[in-house]
Amino acid sequence: xxxxxxxxxxxxxxxxxxxxxxxxxxxxxxxxxxxxxxxxxxxxxxxxxxxxxxxxxxxxxxxxxxxxxxxxxxxxxxxxxxxxxxxxxxxxxxxxxxxxxxxxxxxxxxxxxxxxxxxxxxxxxxxxxx
Amino acid sequence: xxxxxxxxxxxxxxxxxxxxxxxxxxxxxxxxxxxxxxxxxxxxxxxxxxxxxxxxxxxxxxxxxxxxxxxxxxxxxxxxxxxxxxxxxxxxxxxxxxxxxxxxxxxxxxxxxxxxxxxxxxxxxxxxxxxxxxxxxxxxxxxxxxxxxxxxxxxxxxxxxxxxxxxxxxxxxx
Numbered sequence: 001x002x003x004x005x006x007x008x009x010x011x012x013x014x015x016x017x018x019x020x021x022x023x024x025x026x027x028x029x030x031x032x033x034x035x036x037x038x039x040x041x042x043x044x045x046x047x048x049x050x051x052x053x054x055x056x057x058x059x060x061x062x063x064x065x066x067x068x069x070x071x072x073x074x075x076x077x078x079x080x081x082x083x084x085x086x087x088x089x090x091x092x093x094x095x096x097x098x099x100x101x102x103x104x105x106x107x108x109x110x111x112x113x114x115x116x117x118x119x120x121x122x123x124x125x126x127x128x129x130x
Numbered sequence: 131x132x133x134x135x136x137x138x139x140x141x142x143x144x145x146x147x148x149x150x151x152x153x154x155x156x157x158x159x160x161x162x163x164x165x166x167x168x169x170x171x172x173x174x175x176x177x178x179x180x181x182x183x184x185x186x187x188x189x190x191x192x193x194x195x196x197x198x199x200x201x202x203x204x205x206x207x208x209x210x211x212x213x214x215x216x217x218x219x220x221x222x223x224x225x226x227x228x229x230x231x232x233x234x235x236x237x238x239x240x241x242x243x244x245x246x247x248x249x250x251x252x253x254x255x256x257x258x259x260x261x262x263x264x265x266x267x268x269x270x271x272x273x274x275x276x277x278x279x280x281x282x283x284x285x286x287x288x289x290x291x292x293x294x295x296x297x298x299x300x301x302x303x304x
Contacts, residue, residue, distance in 0.1 A: 101205070102213070105210075
């Protein structure tokens with residue numbers, strides 16, 4: 001049964017990583033601000049994959065414990081955590097060698113929501129009810 | 131009369147050359163300098179250092195620093211903190227756009243040199259002593275600045291560090 005959740009986490013992780021890579025290129029061409037020392041290809045792929053797989057594991061346990069209420073709790077939790085995580089790129093101090101730190105939240109804040117967005121978007125495809 | 135012209139010219143040249151000999155060397159600040167400050171939170175650097183540096187180890191009496199740092203060039207590594215630091219609550223970069231140090235005297239010490247002078251910061255002028263070394267055409271020094279002495283956000287004494295350690299590393303060329 002967890003196999004379904006695993007594939008859900010994996011595919012949404014890949015989708016979120018792709019979105020992050022495309023967005024980082026758009027951000028670079030728009031601002032010419034290079035943050036590749038902080039957010040590079042490796043971190044974008046690994047963080048999105050890890051994030052979405054963790055979502056699947058938590059979802060598996062929540063729905064196992066509380067059935068339908070678990071789904072509601074999970075959705076609320078992921079949404080609240082994603083919003084709360086916005087504070088990380090805003091408050092983080094970058095190395096002094098990085099130029100234009102004021103442009104960093106513009107890159108990182110939207111990326112915070114990519115794992116949740118991808119996971120929620122692909123959920124109907126991996127829902128056993130369909 | 132003609133006989134005395136040449137000795138007079140010689141004397142003038144000798145006196146003039148003596149003055150050029152005593153003149154301190156003018157240095158240009160290289161691009162790879164650093165003006166860092168560390169108070170835990172906040173920490174960072176200023177990138178807008180300008181000024182004239184006249185320094186000769188053999189003629190300290192004629193040596194002089196007259197340098198400014200552009201307040202708006204502050205970089206803490208965080209865009210929000212940079213904006214906050216430049217605001218009127220803290221450094222007020224609009225009203226006080228530069229930090230200005232002018233030396234009055236430079237003396238030799240056991241570990242290097244010390245420049246005594248006036249630090250004009252946030253509209254407050256204070257006499258400070260800036261210890262420094264000069265090795266391989268690089269000026270390096272560390273000193274402390276208490277923001278409360280310069281009237282910087284005195285309403286919130288516990289908001290961030292009061293004492294900031296300032297580290298200078300300024301390579302120069304002739």
